[in-house]
Amino acid sequence: MRVKVDKLEVGIMRSFEPLPCPICQRTYSSPGNLKQHLENIHMSSNELNFECRICGNKFKSKWYLHKHLHRAHHIRGRKET
Numbered sequence: 212m213r214v215k216v217d218k219l220e221v222g223i224m225r226s227f228e229p230l231p232c233p234i235c236q237r238t239y240s241s242p243g244n245l246k247q248h249l250e251n252i253h254m255s256s257n258e259l260n261f262e263c264r265i266c267g268n269k270f271k272s273k274w275y276l277h278k279h280l281h282r283a284h285h286i287r288g289r290k291e292t
């Protein structure tokens with residue numbers, strides 16, 4: 212019986228998974244780096260400029276609003292009028 216180890220080793224070496232930014236698609240090697248990027252680049256303003264048209268909640272960024280729409284109202288990025 213032969214066991215091939217080379218494939219296993221490759222699998223271990225490729226354990227790094229890039230985390231893409233949901234807004235600009237840049238990739239980061241750790242959740243902390245991605246979070247910092249989101250806060251620095253996409254959430255630089257502390258004003259709550261994004262308002263939910265359904266319940267009136269306000270959010271710091273479009274990204275948070277999208278997350279809220281999806282979670283609270285089950286809406287996925289589509290436009291409704």
Ligand SMILES: [Zn+2]
Pocket residue numbers: 232233234235236237248249252253
């Ligand atoms: Zn980004």
Ligand SMILES: [Zn+2]
Pocket residue numbers: 263264265266267268279280283284
């Ligand atoms: Zn809402």
